[in-house]
Amino acid sequence: MALNESRRQVALLGAGRIGVVHARALAQLRDVELRYVMDVDETRCKALTSTFGGEPATLDEILADTHVSAVIIATPTNTHAELMVTFAREGKAIFCEKPVDIDRERVLSSLRAVEESGVPFALGFMxxxxxxxxxxxxxxxxxxxxxxxxxxxxxxxxxxxxxxxxxxxxxxxxxxxxxxxxxxxxxxxxxxxxxxxxxxxxxxxxxxxxxxxxxxxxxxxxxxxxxxxxxxxxxxxxxxxxxxxxxxxxxxxxxxxxxxxxxxxxxxxxxxxxxxxxxxxxxxxxxxxxxxxxxxxxxxxxxxxxxxxxxxxxxxxxxxxxxxxxxxxxxxxxxxx
Ligand SMILES: NC(=O)c1ccc[n+]([C@@H]2O[C@H](COP(=O)([O-])OP(=O)(O)OC[C@H]3O[C@@H](n4cnc5c(N)ncnc54)[C@H](O)[C@@H]3O)[C@@H](O)[C@H]2O)c1
CATH class of the missing domain: 3.30.360.10 (Dihydrodipicolinate Reductase; domain 2)
Known part of the structure; x- marks a missing residue:
């Protein structure tokens, strides 16, 4: 797929209920391009990319692509904290679904890591x-x-x-x-x-x-x-x-x-x-x-x-x-x- 360099390249993690909602929203944003979708369920992942674009990808592929400057985390809650820390380390802007985690200390430590990295961060209190x-x-x-x-x-x-x-x-x-x-x-x-x-x-x-x-x-x-x-x-x-x-x-x-x-x-x-x-x-x-x-x-x-x-x-x-x-x-x- 040809890259449109003028549009922000984005990866979506999680192609479930809320992942589909975010993919639909991305499709309406002119300056943003859904580049990758990651989901452990291949069928869901393919269904989403065939409707809204983007390519199925692994975590490592998303991390390695320097064109991707932002990620949307829409995977289950118990995966958010680790993904936030991983993407913050790579300097990618993060939009994460709520809640960050169900464990207080994991919430605080992942938020601290994001803050210290300086990457922009938004939480899904829509x-x-x-x-x-x-x-x-x-x-x-x-x-x-x-x-x-x-x-x-x-x-x-x-x-x-x-x-x-x-x-x-x-x-x-x-x-x-x-x-x-x-x-x-x-x-x-x-x-x-x-x-x-x-x-x-x-x-x-x-x-x-x-x-x-x-x-x-x-x-x-x-x-x-x-x-x-x-x-x-x-x-x-x-x-x-x-x-x-x-x-x-x-x-x-x-x-x-x-x-x-x-x-x-x-x-x-x-x-x-x-x-x-x-x-x-x-x-x-x-x-x-x-x-x-x-x-x-x-x-x-x-x-x-x-x-x-x-x-x-x-x-x-x-x-x-x-x-x-x-x-x-x-x-x-x-x-x-
Ligand atoms: N803001 C809101 O109003 C709102 C609404 C619904 C859900 N949420 C939040 O969104 C998150 C997802 O909820 P959902 O209802 O879409 O769940 P869901 O189960 O419908 O979707 C989650 C998807 O993530 C995939 N997945 C699971 N583990 C994964 C992993 N390690 N890596 C990649 N993909 C993985 C699953 O296969 C599934 O397709 C939850 O944290 C939930 O709290 C927020």
Whole structure:
């Protein structure tokens, strides 16, 4: 395949669910070329390259190609830390899916290695790039609700994931709450300081047997006493429920769900609308595209990606405190990054 030297050459690691989402986003970015795809599953790898371009490659081939200046890590969570360290050593910019790892020390040591290498790094907290949440953020900055005081987030998956995923993902808090603490702290413009959380297994006893919870309520505070409430569940009978509200001194901003259709039915029993979109891949389709676009624009502009090492550390410390509070039943202080 002929190389287009004017476009940034990129390697994608992992051709699974989120790998395909990133490949689709890359195909829409004019200045970026998907050069290589690496996946231990050859069939998946070939299916992705035949649809979106690029060549199947090994890790060594990607590392050796000096034309490749950036990598997207979309492999399972337990591979991220090692891949980050390897590519940081080679001086390649890194976009990595969340979470970095399920082990605190591995997260911190790999982030340290990335920081010391000086390579640009972005973590996949794509909610910040969702156009609706971004509009809320901009309107807070514009002063439309005065001083923001409280954030409330509802994050409910349609159905519990397979038990293997529960184990590999590090559980509900690392998988789901990590997104929400990042979103809340970004909207409030403040670091989170304390966490109080209570989790239950109400939906699937196998999740409890795997040492996790499937239902969670969290309250967090910032240093100035601003409040965050997060309600999470692995089940939502009415579709993927993703609502956010920010209360301020002079008003409120609310983001409802994106629905499958805009048609509203009215009848003698009342009004009814379509269900929310069923899955995160559809609900956050725009956000996945805009997050990668921002990553590559930040590389061109020489600016720091919006969700980098510092934000990754903050999310780690907040989720660790949520887990500690669940364990002890007491409010936990969040270590400051
Ligand atoms: N930001 C988000 O909203 C979001 C959404 C989904 C997944 N994720 C994250 O993305 C990562 C991948 O999740 P997924 O749902 O796409 O998983 P997946 O299982 O669908 O895909 C992972 C792919 O990686 C391949 N793979 C496994 N080990 C490998 C290795 N050592 N080298 C190369 N390829 C390997 C597998 O064959 C598979 O094709 C996870 O860390 C997950 O937390 C983030």
């Amino acid at each position: 909610r910040r790039y969702d156009p609706t949440y971004r509009r809320i953020y901009e309107r807070i900055l514009a002063g439309d609700i005065g001083i923001p005081e409280q954030v409330t987030i509802f994050n409910r998956d349609v159905a519990p994931p397979p038990i293997d995923f529960v184990r590999a993902s590090g559980g509900l808090v690392r998988d789901m709450t990590s997104h929400d603490v990042d979103l809340a702290s970004w909207l409030l413009g403040e670091d989170l300081c304390t966490a109080f959380a209570s989790g239950s297994c109400l939906i699937d006893p196998r999740i409890g047997q795997a040492g996790d919870v499937d239902s969670l309520a969290v309250v967090l505070t910032t240093a100035t006493g601003k409040l965050v409430q997060i309600s999470e569940s692995r089940r939502s009978a009415y579709g993927y429920d993703q609502r956010v509200e920010v209360l301020g001194s002079q008003g409120m901003l609310q983001a409802g769900n994106k629905l499958e259709s805009l048609v509203l039915h009215g009848g003698s029993q009342g009004l009814s609308s379509a269900r929310p979109l069923n899955f995160f891949l559809e609900r956050y389709e725009d956000a996945y595209l805009f997050q990668l676009r921002d990553f590559f624009e930040s590389l061109e502009a020489g600016r720091r990606p919006a969700v980098g090492v510092a934000e990754a550390r903050r999310a780690l410390f907040a989720t660790e405190a949520v887990l500690e509070s669940m364990r002890t039943g007491a409010r936990a202080d969040i270590e400051q990054a």
